Amino acid sequence: MASSSSSSSASLSTPSSENPRHDLFKEIRSHEIAISELNSLAPSRNVYQKNGRLFFRKSIKTAIQSQQKQLDAAKAQLQKMDTAPRI
DSSP: OHHHHHHHHHHHSOOGGGOHHHHHHHHHHHHHHHHHHHHTSOTTOEEEEEETTEEEEEEHHHHHHHHHHHHHHHHHHHHHHHHSOOO
């Protein structure tokens, strides 16, 4: 039953190119989840972060800083969209 309701809701959603605000909300949520998951790891642990098509080993602190930077940029972009005049 759950699969039938999820497939019907997927067909009702708008394409991502038509709703950039929704895409930004998803991106912000993704960064928030990544930060909380990184915070739950042991401090001595290394993580792999994707840069282009390659993965690089980084410390958790560096990965959190990178995710926080991306989160701040996405929030600023969302705020910019909110303050822009609507046509």
